[in-house]
Amino acid sequence: MNIEEQFNLIAKEYDSNRRKFLPCFDDFYINATKFIVSNIDEPKRVIDLGAGTGLLTYFWYRQCPNSEYVLVDIADEMLNVARKRFEGIRSISYQIENYIHKLPDTVFDAVISALSIHHLEDGDKAKLFSRIYDNLPSDGLFVNYDQFCAEQPQMNKWFNSYWESQIEHSGLTGKDIELWKERRKLDKECSVEQEVDMLRNCKFNVVKCVYSYQKFSVIVAIK
DSSP states (O other): OOEEEEHHHHHHHHHHHHHOOOOHIIIIIIIIHHHTTTTTTOSSSSEEEHHHHHHHHHHHHHHHHTTTTEEEOOHHHHHHHHHHHTTTTTEEHHHHHHHHHHOOOOSSSSEEEOOOOSSSSSSHHHHHHHHHHHHHHHEEEEEEEEEBOSSHHHHHHHHHHHHHHHHHHHTOOHHHHHHHHHHHHOOOOHHHHHHHHHHHHOOOOOEEEEETTTEEEEEEOOO
């Protein structure tokens, strides 16, 4: 199955299982977001790339309730979960789109993404980062909460082995774990260091990994 089919298949269970798949869930989603938002002005409009069920937007909305949000994803069933989550909130809109090829045709001053961009080949990552940079205003913000490999193969084996062990003992069903293993085949991880270099090559003024726990890191880039 392709990425769209894989994530449509798991849409309803996605949020309930997210904590079991991410042993660092609170730091990754909640505390990193609080840290970032505490240091910026509230954005006027935020684009969430690969938004899925709207989980990352939920944590941003809690911190920035006056911002507008555009949730972009290729999996309509995932966005349907987000629509139910944010029902009645007019400042949140949705767009079924492959963001590799096109960003929303609207003005925005912040771009966020969680656990999505690691599905892209490195060349497509670099093109996306360049497109984001070109469309952000001066001082515009890009934040990528994502999954990465370690630079050294031996350490990457350690990261993968420990993560797999945690998932095996997380309480997930055998079916959930098998679906996760299938989705893992779609991963095209780069290292944090590689992604930081890509963003710097796009001329972002400030690029910094502000949170890291083995395979999961949050990278901030400011134009």
